[in-house]
Amino acid sequence: MHTGSVICRLRKRRNRPVIASKSAEKLIDEFVDCGVAARCRARLHGTPRYMSRQASIPTSATSSQRADRADRVEQDWRDPRELQIHRPQVRRDVPYVPTDDAVVGAMLDLAQVSDHDVLYDLGCGDGRIVHAAAKRGARAVGVDVDLQRIHECQENCKRMGLSRRASFLHKSFFDVDLSEATVVTLYLLPSINLKLRPKLLWDLRPGARVVSNNFDMKEWPPDATATMNYRILYKWTIPAWVQGRWNCVVDEGHETRRGRRWRLGLNLARHFQRVRGSAFVSGQEVTLMEGRICGDQISFTLWHPQHFLPAMHFIGHLRGNILRGTCRAKAADGLDGPAMAWGGVRR
Ligand SMILES: C[S@@+](CC[C@H](N)C(=O)[O-])C[C@H]1O[C@@H](n2cnc3c(N)ncnc32)[C@H](O)[C@@H]1O
Numbered sequence: 001m002h003t004g005s006v007i008c009r010l011r012k013r014r015n016r017p018v019i020a021s022k023s024a025e026k027l028i029d030e031f032v033d034c035g036v037a038a039r040c041r042a043r044l045h046g047t048p049r050y051m052s053r054q055a056s057i058p059t060s061a062t063s064s065q066r067a068d069r070a071d072r073v074e075q076d077w078r079d080p081r082e083l084q085i086h087r088p089q090v091r092r093d094v095p096y097v098p099t100d101d102a103v104v105g106a107m108l109d110l111a112q113v114s115d116h117d118v119l120y121d122l123g124c125g126d127g128r129i130v131h132a133a134a135k136r137g138a139r140a141v142g143v144d145v146d147l148q149r150i151h152e153c154q155e156n157c158k159r160m161g162l163s164r165r166a167s168f169l170h171k172s173f174f175d176v177d178l179s180e181a182t183v184v185t186l187y188l189l190p191s192i193n194l195k196l197r198p199k200l201l202w203d204l205r206p207g208a209r210v211v212s213n214n215f216d217m218k219e220w221p222p223d224a225t226a227t228m229n230y231r232i233l234y235k236w237t238i239p240a241w242v243q244g245r246w247n248c249v250v251d252e253g254h255e256t257r258r259g260r261r262w263r264l265g266l267n268l269a270r271h272f273q274r275v276r277g278s279a280f281v282s283g284q285e286v287t288l289m290e291g292r293i294c295g296d297q298i299s300f301t302l303w304h305p306q307h308f309l310p311a312m313h314f315i316g317h318l319r320g321n322i323l324r325g326t327c328r329a330k331a332a333d334g335l336d337g338p339a340m341a342w343g344g345v346r347r
Helices: 003-013 022-030 035-045 049-056 063-076 101-110 128-135 147-160 190-203
Strands: 118-122 139-144 166-170 183-186 209-213 224-228 231-237 244-251 261-271 274-281 284-287 289-294 297-304 308-319 322-331 334-346
Touching: 101 128, 101 209, 101 224, 101 231, 118 128, 128 139, 128 147, 128 166, 128 183, 139 147, 147 166, 183 190, 244 322, 261 334, 274 297, 284 297, 297 322, 308 334
Parallel strands: 118 139, 118 183, 139 166, 183 209
Antiparallel strands: 209 231, 224 231, 244 261, 244 334, 261 274, 274 284, 274 289, 289 297, 297 308, 308 322, 322 334
16 A cells, blocks of 8 residues: 555545544554654644654564654654744733723724824724724824734724724834824723833823823823723823923013013923923022923913012923913913013023
8 A cells, every 4th residue: 555545545534533443543553654654643643743753663663662762752852832933922911801982982082083193002902992093084003912913903904994094013012112103092001001101201292192091190190081981081191391491581562562571590390291490580589380281381370579479370382492482460360461472492
C-alpha cells in the first residue's frame, strides 16, 4: 500500500467523528517511520501537531532506545507557546463592558461633537462610540489592545459605510499620540483615568474636551456633568498653559477711543483649571481672586481699596504667549461700567 492511499483513506475520515479504531492504528503502524504517520496519529488521538513528532520513533527499536529517543525528541520539541515564538498579548488594563446606546448619545451631546471634531475613543471595544461620532460627521479613531475587537470594529464600520471617517488602531492607549484629537471619550476605570490624566493634559491642545462615562479624575474637577440611565458623565476642557509672568497694559478708553493706560504685572500659577497668583499695580501686590481657565479663556477678579475699588473682573483669551481681553468694574448685581481693553505678553 502506498503512503498516498493511506493519506486518502485518512483524509476521507477527516470530516467524520474520529474514532481510534484498531484498523486505523494498524494502518499507521505500517508507515510509522514517516512524518505522515505522526500527523495521522495526532489527528486520531487529538495530540497537538507540534507534539506529534514522538510518533516518528521506529517500532523496531528496543524499549530503552525508544525511551531514550523519546526523551531527546521531547527536549527538542518544546511547545512553541512556551518559547514565546508568538508575540505576547499587550496588557489589557480594563475589561470589555460596552456603553449602552443612550449613554453614547449623551456623551457625544455633552462633548458637543460636530463635523469639525477629531474624536478618539480610548479602549473602543466594538467601536460604537467611534461609529456614532462618525455618523455626526466627525473624524473618529478607536484605540484598543484587543485584536478581536478591532476586527469587529472594522467589520461594523464597513457594514455601516463609515470607513472614510472612522479608523481603528490596535495599540495601547498609553502609546497613542493624541495631539490631533479635539474630543477624547473614556469608559475605563478610576485608576486608569488617573494614569491617563497627565497624558491628556500634555498631549491635547487647549480647548479639547474629555468626556468620561461614570468615572471622574479625582482632584481635577469636571467643567460640566450630565446624567443618563443612572450614569454620571463628566466633561473636562483642557486648560491652556497660562502659568508664568506677564507684562500687561490696561487701556481705560472704550471701543475705538484711546484712554489713559496703566501697567499691570501678573504672576500666575495654574492647578488644573484654577488660576492663582498676584497682580502688581504701581508697586502694590494684589492677590488674584476667582481665577479660572477654560480652554484658552482666562478670567479673574482684582480687588484693592486703593487701586481696584470697585473690584475689576478680567476676561481674556490666550494665544501662545499673548493675552488679550476686556475688563469691567464689578457691581454687586453683576458687571458694571464700560469694558476696557487689556493685553499682555509672557516674559
Ligand atoms: C469598558 S470597555 C469600553 C468599550 C467602549 N469604549 C464602550 O464604551 O463601549 C474598555 C475597553 O478598553 C480596552 N482596553 C483595555 N486596556 C487597554 C489598553 N491599555 N489600551 C487600549 N485599550 C484597552 C478593552 O479591550 C475594552 O475593549
